[in-house]
Amino acid sequence: xxxxxxxxxxxxxxxxxxxxxxxxxxxxxxxxxxxxxxxxxxxxxxxxxxxxxxxxxxxxxxxxxxxxxxxxxxxxxxxxxxxxxxxxxxxxxxxxxxxxxxxxxxxxxxxxxxxxxxxxxxxxxxxxxxxxxxxxxxxxxxxxxxxxxxxxxxxxxxxxxxxxxxxxxxxxxxxxxxxxxxxxxxxxxxxxxxxxxxxxxxxxxxxxxxxxxxxxxxxxxxxxxxxxxxxxxxxxxxxxxxxxxxxxxxxxxxxxxxxxxxxxxxxxxxxxxxxxxxxxxxxxxxxxxxxxxxxxxxxxxxxxxxxxxxxxxxxxxxxxxxxxxxxxxxxxxxxxxxxxxxxxxxxxxxxxxxxxxxxxxxxxxxxxxxxxxxxxxxxxxxxxxxxxxxxxxxxxxxxxxxxxxxxxxxxxxxxxxxxxxxxxxxxxxxxxxxxx
Numbered sequence: 001x002x003x004x005x006x007x008x009x010x011x012x013x014x015x016x017x018x019x020x021x022x023x024x025x026x027x028x029x030x031x032x033x034x035x036x037x038x039x040x041x042x043x044x045x046x047x048x049x050x051x052x053x054x055x056x057x058x059x060x061x062x063x064x065x066x067x068x069x070x071x072x073x074x075x076x077x078x079x080x081x082x083x084x085x086x087x088x089x090x091x092x093x094x095x096x097x098x099x100x101x102x103x104x105x106x107x108x109x110x111x112x113x114x115x116x117x118x119x120x121x122x123x124x125x126x127x128x129x130x131x132x133x134x135x136x137x138x139x140x141x142x143x144x145x146x147x148x149x150x151x152x153x154x155x156x157x158x159x160x161x162x163x164x165x166x167x168x169x170x171x172x173x174x175x176x177x178x179x180x181x182x183x184x185x186x187x188x189x190x191x192x193x194x195x196x197x198x199x200x201x202x203x204x205x206x207x208x209x210x211x212x213x214x215x216x217x218x219x220x221x222x223x224x225x226x227x228x229x230x231x232x233x234x235x236x237x238x239x240x241x242x243x244x245x246x247x248x249x250x251x252x253x254x255x256x257x258x259x260x261x262x263x264x265x266x267x268x269x270x271x272x273x274x275x276x277x278x279x280x281x282x283x284x285x286x287x288x289x290x291x292x293x294x295x296x297x298x299x300x301x302x303x304x305x306x307x308x309x310x311x312x313x314x315x316x317x318x319x320x321x322x323x324x325x326x327x328x329x330x331x332x333x334x335x336x337x338x339x340x341x342x343x344x345x346x347x348x349x350x351x352x353x354x355x356x357x358x359x360x361x362x363x364x365x366x367x368x369x370x371x372x373x374x375x376x377x378x379x380x381x382x383x384x385x386x387x388x389x390x391x392x393x394x395x396x397x398x399x400x401x402x403x404x405x406x407x408x409x410x411x412x413x414x415x416x417x418x419x420x421x422x423x424x425x426x427x428x429x430x431x432x433x434x435x436x
Contacts, residue, residue, distance in 0.1 A: 046300025
């Protein structure tokens with residue numbers, strides 16, 4: 001077992017990580033000794049603990065505990081047993097794209113032909129590709145993309161815990177869809193973001209066109225009571241710096257690492273490591289989603305590490321988001337846009353976080369205003385010094401003046417650390433491989 005401190009906030013008493021007493025929807029139960037699959041989100045640990053709390057598959061009987069070593073086994077385990085509580089233990093790295101992108105290509109698909117037909121020189125920049133026939137390069141790309149979509153997406157049912165076994169368990173290139181369900185736990189997994197094999201060229205996107213990709217590593221869509229804890233999420237083997245350029249634009253094959261959207265509610269994301277990605281974490285995906293998102297998208301982010309992230313850490317629309325004790329690390333020379341994105345009708349409460357910024361990156365850039373929405377940003381430290389992020393932002397970027405005061409105060413918190421201690425705590429304990 002790691003010599004680092006084990007972080008099971010569900011524990012009421014802990015002796016050598018062998019005896020656990022867990023809170024289960026207001027009652028007390030004895031978990032199997034040393035089994036993280038039986039751990040639940042502690043009472044008061046963020047929005048995920050609201051109401052009935054998040055217990056995942058902790059109550060699963062022996063017939064609904066699965067250990068999987070392949071993507072096919074994983075999808076079969078997800079489908080088995082309906083909504084009965086289940087625990088799925090992932091052993092090693094499972095990979096739905098192990099045979100490469102060519103395995104998804106439609107008959108006749110030719111990327112060179114796609115580039116030839118839709119180049120700005122031949123197609124122009126005034127018309128998108130809507131309506132192209134099925135046998136066109138775009139039609140064949142769409143079929144190829146549908147083939148990949150069917151394989152790499154995995155629907156997670158209600159009352160499920162998915163747990164990585166040991167320090168080297170993960171999902172490479174898959175997309176977990178937590179969609180329209182309640183009560184899901186994801187822990188101790190290393191996710192390599194899906195690589196879209198067939199991005200679409202949109203000539204009308206911006207002044208010079210752009211490549212658009214699909215697939216997030218994890219999507220929480222219209223679901224409630226979700227705990228995402230001690231995972232590592234990154235671009236893995238395929239950082240954006242390795243992606244080619246076509247038509248003068250990066251052939252973008254990544255979307256997000258974690259999206260929480262479409263009326264999702266009561267989510268706690270704790271002790272995760274988000275690494276080396278561009279558009280990372282989006283809470284609310286549309287300014288026009290007031291009918292589905294108002295009063296929802298309640299999310300807590302605590303003790304997460306955001307390292308080498310360009311933007312969206314997170315970008316927030318509508319939701320009451322409590323972000324505390326996170327560490328944001330911007331590397332020397334990396335592309336950086338912002339950390340907290342303040343979007344329409346959002347109520348962001350960002351407190352006691354730590355930022356490590358290189359020379360030349362001002363604390364003013366940590367906030368980005370997309371819409372008029374007051375936020376609270378208090379007791380945050382930049383390079384070890386207390387900084388009023390809103391005041392600095394408004395002084396240096398007056399065209400995007402932010403208003404202070406989110407209009408609510410978080411109450412669902414367990415231990416809150418000093419922001420000065422956050423880098424040392426979070427850097428050593430966040431991510432996969434750090435739970436008992």
